[in-house]
Amino acid sequence: MGTALGLYTIRIKGRLGATALSAFPSMVPQLNANETVLTGWLEDRSALFGVLAQIEALDLQLSSSDGCERKPDHLN
Amino acid sequence: MPSSPTAQRAERSARPTLTGFSRAASLLRREDLLATLDRAVRRKVTVISAPPGSGKTSLLRTWSDRSSKDRRVGFVTVPHDQQDAQQFWLAVLDAIRQPAARADSRSRTAPPAFDGDAMVDTIVSELAEQAPVFVLIIDDVHELRSVDAFRQLGHLLAILPSSARVVLSSRRDPPIRLHQLRLADEVAEIRAGDLQFSEHDTRELLAASEISLSDGGAAALHRRTEGWAAGLRLAVISLSGHPEPERFVDEFSGTDRAIGEYLMAEMLERQPSEVQRMLLRTSLVERLNGELADLLADRSGSEQILLELEDANAFVVSLDAERTWFRYHQLLADFLRLELRRTLAGEIPELHRNAAHWFADHGEVVEAVRHTLAAGDWPDAARLLADHLFSLTLDGQEGAIDVLLRSFPDGASADDPELALARAAVELAQGRLEEAAARLALAGSHVQSMPPARRQRVVVAVASLRLALARRSGQFTEVMEQVNLLDASITHESSEPVAMGTELRGVALMNLGIIETWSGRFEDAERHLSEGAALAQKIGRPYLEVTCRAYQAFPSTLVSLTNARERGRHALALAERYGWDDRPVLAPALGALAAIALWMGEFEEGERFLRRGWEVVHADIDPAVAVLLHMVTGMLHSGRGEHQPALEALTAAMQAQSLLTGVHILAPVIAEWLACLGMPDEARATLDEFSTGHEWMDAIDLGRAAISLAEGDPATALAVLGDVHRMMPPLSFPAYALVEAHVLAGLAHLALGHRSAAAAAAEAALAAAEPDRLIFPFAMYRAAELLDALPNHETAHGALLADIVDLLRGAPAPSTERARLSQPEELSPSELRVLRYLPTNLTRPEISGELYVSINTVNTHIRSIYSKLGVRDRSSAVQRARQLRLLSTGLSRTSPK
Numbered sequence: 001m002g003t004a005l006g007l008y009t010i011r012i013k014g015r016l017g018a019t020a021l022s023a024f025p026s027m028v029p030q031l032n033a034n035e036t037v038l039t040g041w042l043e044d045r046s047a048l049f050g051v052l053a054q055i056e057a058l059d060l061q062l063s064s065s066d067g068c069e070r071k072p073d074h075l076n
Numbered sequence: 077m078p079s080s081p082t083a084q085r086a087e088r089s090a091r092p093t094l095t096g097f098s099r100a101a102s103l104l105r106r107e108d109l110l111a112t113l114d115r116a117v118r119r120k121v122t123v124i125s126a127p128p129g130s131g132k133t134s135l136l137r138t139w140s141d142r143s144s145k146d147r148r149v150g151f152v153t154v155p156h157d158q159q160d161a162q163q164f165w166l167a168v169l170d171a172i173r174q175p176a177a178r179a180d181s182r183s184r185t186a187p188p189a190f191d192g193d194a195m196v197d198t199i200v201s202e203l204a205e206q207a208p209v210f211v212l213i214i215d216d217v218h219e220l221r222s223v224d225a226f227r228q229l230g231h232l233l234a235i236l237p238s239s240a241r242v243v244l245s246s247r248r249d250p251p252i253r254l255h256q257l258r259l260a261d262e263v264a265e266i267r268a269g270d271l272q273f274s275e276h277d278t279r280e281l282l283a284a285s286e287i288s289l290s291d292g293g294a295a296a297l298h299r300r301t302e303g304w305a306a307g308l309r310l311a312v313i314s315l316s317g318h319p320e321p322e323r324f325v326d327e328f329s330g331t332d333r334a335i336g337e338y339l340m341a342e343m344l345e346r347q348p349s350e351v352q353r354m355l356l357r358t359s360l361v362e363r364l365n366g367e368l369a370d371l372l373a374d375r376s377g378s379e380q381i382l383l384e385l386e387d388a389n390a391f392v393v394s395l396d397a398e399r400t401w402f403r404y405h406q407l408l409a410d411f412l413r414l415e416l417r418r419t420l421a422g423e424i425p426e427l428h429r430n431a432a433h434w435f436a437d438h439g440e441v442v443e444a445v446r447h448t449l450a451a452g453d454w455p456d457a458a459r460l461l462a463d464h465l466f467s468l469t470l471d472g473q474e475g476a477i478d479v480l481l482r483s484f485p486d487g488a489s490a491d492d493p494e495l496a497l498a499r500a501a502v503e504l505a506q507g508r509l510e511e512a513a514a515r516l517a518l519a520g521s522h523v524q525s526m527p528p529a530r531r532q533r534v535v536v537a538v539a540s541l542r543l544a545l546a547r548r549s550g551q552f553t554e555v556m557e558q559v560n561l562l563d564a565s566i567t568h569e570s571s572e573p574v575a576m577g578t579e580l581r582g583v584a585l586m587n588l589g590i591i592e593t594w595s596g597r598f599e600d601a602e603r604h605l606s607e608g609a610a611l612a613q614k615i616g617r618p619y620l621e622v623t624c625r626a627y628q629a630f631p632s633t634l635v636s637l638t639n640a641r642e643r644g645r646h647a648l649a650l651a652e653r654y655g656w657d658d659r660p661v662l663a664p665a666l667g668a669l670a671a672i673a674l675w676m677g678e679f680e681e682g683e684r685f686l687r688r689g690w691e692v693v694h695a696d697i698d699p700a701v702a703v704l705l706h707m708v709t710g711m712l713h714s715g716r717g718e719h720q721p722a723l724e725a726l727t728a729a730m731q732a733q734s735l736l737t738g739v740h741i742l743a744p745v746i747a748e749w750l751a752c753l754g755m756p757d758e759a760r761a762t763l764d765e766f767s768t769g770h771e772w773m774d775a776i777d778l779g780r781a782a783i784s785l786a787e788g789d790p791a792t793a794l795a796v797l798g799d800v801h802r803m804m805p806p807l808s809f810p811a812y813a814l815v816e817a818h819v820l821a822g823l824a825h826l827a828l829g830h831r832s833a834a835a836a837a838a839e840a841a842l843a844a845a846e847p848d849r850l851i852f853p854f855a856m857y858r859a860a861e862l863l864d865a866l867p868n869h870e871t872a873h874g875a876l877l878a879d880i881v882d883l884l885r886g887a888p889a890p891s892t893e894r895a896r897l898s899q900p901e902e903l904s905p906s907e908l909r910v911l912r913y914l915p916t917n918l919t920r921p922e923i924s925g926e927l928y929v930s931i932n933t934v935n936t937h938i939r940s941i942y943s944k945l946g947v948r949d950r951s952s953a954v955q956r957a958r959q960l961r962l963l964s965t966g967l968s969r970t971s972p973k
Contacts, residue, residue: 014334017341019411022418034332056247057410059128059306059336 006067008048010038013061023054035063042067106135106277109270113139116264117147117211117241121233121257124245126268128407129306129336132245133393135271136213147209147241153395154219156362156406160475161225165195169655171212172202192228194658196235204237216406217246226251233257272303281308287315293325300329306391306407310339313390314346340411343390351385354378355404356420359412360450361431362443363395363403368434372427425451436460441468442476449483455492457484459530462494462537465501466579470617474505493522497537504541509549516541535561540580547587550699552738555591559584582611582620590627593664594700596741598632622651623661629668633810637672637848644669660701663693667704674711675812677851677883683712702732703740710746714753715855715883726750730762739765744775748816751782752857759783775813781820790824797821814844816853822862834865842873854880872926875912875963903944908962910937915954915963 010027016036021029026047027040042048048067055062113135116122124132133153140149150171158164203210220226230252233242244250257263273281278298282289289297301307311328315321324342331338344352354373358364361372366379382402385392391405404412416424428451436444441464448457461480468477477498484495500515520538523531539561546554585608592601605624612620629644631637647665651657666689673682689705697705706729713722729746733739743762751759763779777796784793797817822837838859845851854863863869863877871877903911913923924934942949945956957963 012334014337015332016334017337019341019415019418020334020337022414023410036334057128057406058334058414059304059407060334 008042008067010065011063012036119264120262122243122264124266125249126271130271131305149211151213154216158219159221159479161192161222162475164225196228196232203240211241213243215245217244217250285312289321293322296329297325307335310343314342356416365401445480458494461498469501474502478502493519543587548698550736552591559588586624593627598634626662626665629665641672660693663689663701667708670708675852676849699732699735703729707742723753744779748779748782751786756783756786790827793824812850815841815850819853819857838862838866846873851880855883860884874916907937907941
C-alpha cells in the first residue's frame, strides 16, 4: 500500500456554499442539483484521508469517493 | 488559568441580552437517553460513537451533572489534535483525583521521564480506591493522535478494577481492541441512531425554546435535519425570535445546500455583526477567555457574549467551574475558521501573532509557540521555544516540545541553532545522550555567527544543557567547568534580565550540588543544594526542589545520620505529594535511606528502600547513582553473610565508578569493603588511582588498612590507621567511618595478639557506634571475635552489644523506631538510656556513674520505666522491654564462637 498519486472524485450530499468549499482548496467543485462533486489530484493516501477527515469534521455527508490510482510502474 | 476579575462578572447581569438567544433554549433533558446511558454504564466500557453534532457531549455533561450517591464521575475532554500521551494521561489522573473539575488534557506540570505504562498502573490503583463506582468519561477520543496513548488506554480497559467504568465518546470507533471485553459482555455501545431526535423530541425542543411552529413545520424540520442534534440546535437558534418561523422552515426544507453549512450560516447571520466579528476573529484559538477574546476581536465585553452564547446552548462550552475559559464546539470552530480564512485571510497571521503574545505574556509558552508558528514566523517561534526551554523542561514538558518541533517546516530546522537546542533537551530527557551531545555541538558551532543580542542567551542555554548532559554522563570536571561558564554568563548579563535567569540558576545549583555531593565536597554541596531547593520553592518549581532535596539525604560530617534520614523521608514525602514517588530523581534519597537503615542493622527496611531505588531508576540510570545503588546492594548482601553476591555488587559498583571522570565519594569505601571480602588486589587497584594528598585521605587510609589486614599484615594496617584518636569527632570524619577505623584497629591488634588493645578498640568502636546505633561495620567485618576480646562482654554499651551479637547470629536487629512508635506510652530518651543498662550486671549506683547522673535520677527513671512497662522488678522489665523490642536478647548469654 505505497503512496500513489491519483485523481479523485468525491461526491457530497447537498450543495456546498463558499465557506464549506473553502475547506477543499485543492479540489475543483462542481455543484449539481442535489450534490457537490469535488475533483482533484491527491498526492497520497494521507492527502485523501485529510479530505475525508475534513468532510467528517464539517459533518458533510459523503455519497461516494472514487480514485483512479496510477498503477505502480512494475505492473505495466 | 487566570481567573476573570470578579468585578467583570458582577456587571454581567446589567448588560442587555443578545437578540435571538434565550435561556429557555438550554439543553433539553432527554430522559430516555439518560436512562440508556444509566443502563450502559452497568458494563465496564461504554463506547459512544457518532458524527459531530450528534449531542454526545451534551448527553455526557447532563448525565454527569446529575447527582448520584452511587457513583462519582471524572470528565476528561481530549483537546484538538492531542499528540502528547503524557498530557493526556495527566488529565485523566487529574479527573480521577478531582472529579469536580472538568479536565482538559493540556499543558500541566509533569515530571520528566514520563512513563505511560507506569501511569496506567497508577491510574488503575487510584481507580480501585474509588468507591462505590467511579465513571471515567473521556470525550472527543477521536482527537487523540498518540498511538502509545491508545495502546495504554486499551491496556487500562483490559485491567480495569471492578468498581470502575469508562465511557469513551468519539466521532468514530476508537482504534482499541475490545473483543475480549465484548466476549465478556462488558461493552455497551451507543451510536448515531440512538442519539437522534425523534419527531416527538423535536416538538419538545421547540416547545422548550418557546418556538411555535405548526405540526407540519415541526415534522418538516425533523425530516430535513434527520434528527441531527446539532442541526436542530442551530435551527432553534435561528428560529428564536424569528418573525416568520414557518417561512424559515420552508426555505430550509427547500434548499439543496448541505444542512450543516446552511444552518451554521443562518445562525451566524442572525447574530449582531459585532458578535459575528468576535466569533470569527477568536476562532483560531483552541480556548479563550474574555480578555483574550477582547484582544483578538479588538473590542470589550467579549466575556459577556461568550457567557450568553453558552447559556443559549449555542455551541460555546465553558471549560471551568467559574466559567472564565471557553471553547467553541468543534463544528462551529471548523466553520468559523473556514469563514475567517475565506473572508479575512489577510488578518490571520496578525491574529495568530496577537494570540501568541497574549499566551506568552500569560506564561503559556506551548500555545504561544504554536500560534507563532501558525503566523508563519518560525524563526521567532524557534527563539521563543529556546528562551523557555528550561522552563518547559523543568515542568517535564519534553513531550510538548517534541510535538512543537515537528510543526516546524522541514527545511527550517536542519541547522538552526535554537531548534537544535530544543531537540537536544528532548533527546536528553529521553536518555539519548549521544544524540543530545551531537545537537549541542551543532548549536555551539553556530554561536559565533549569531547576532550579539541572541548570542549571549544561546551561550547560556548551551552551557546549561551541557551541564545537564555532563552530570548525566558522570563527567564531574566538565560539570564544574560548565557551572563556572554559566555563572559568568548569568552575571555578565545582569544588566538585561534574562527570562530564564532564575530557573537556570536553580538548575545550575542543583547540578553543582549533585556533583559536589558525589565528590564529597559536602560543605559546598550543602550550600548549593539548600539554595537550589529554596530557590525552586520560591519560583514554584517543585520538581527541581524534590531533586535538590533527594540529594541532601547523605550523612556526612555536617549532617548526622538521624538528620540525613529525616531529610530523605522529607524528600520522599514531597515527591509523593506531587505523585512523583516513582521518579528516577528519588534514587539517591532511596539509596541513602537504604544505606542508613543498613548501617543501623535494620536490614529489612534497608532492603525495601534499596528495592524501590532500583525500581525508580529503570534502565535510565546515571553512573554516579549506579555506584550508590550497587554499593548498598553489596552492603546488604555482606551484612547477611552472602559473600559472593556481595562481591559481585561491589565489583559492579567499581565498574560504574570507572564510567565517571571524577572520583566518587563512595569509591574508597567500596575499595575497603572489597579488601574486607578478600579482594585486596582489586581494592588496591582502585585506591592507586587516587592521587596522594587527596582530601579524603582518611577514607583512603581505611581502605589501605583493610588491604593490609586482608593480606595478613596487621602491623602495616595499624601504621596506616595511625593514631585513631585523631579521628575523634568533631574532626572531619563521619561517625560511621570512625566506627570502621576502630573495628579495623581492633582486628589488627587481635591479629597481633594484643588482646587488651583489641578490647580497648572494641570499646571505642562501640562508643562511636552508640549514638546512631551503627552496628553494620561489626557485621561487615564479622567482628564477633573482636567483641569477645571484651572480658565478659563488659561494656558501657550493653544493649548495643546485644544487638550486634544478635545480628552476627543472624537474628533480625530490633527496629527501635517502629517499636517506639507503637508504644502506647513512650519512654523518654533518658528512660531509654537507663533501660539499656538494666540487662547488665551493673548496679544502680554504677549506672548512675556511667550516665553521669545522680542515683536519685536513676531511681526516678527506673520507677517510671517500671510503671510505663507495667512491671514490678528489674528482670520483668528486661523481659517486657525485649518483647517490645526496646532491647534485644542475648546480653547475659555467652557470646557465640
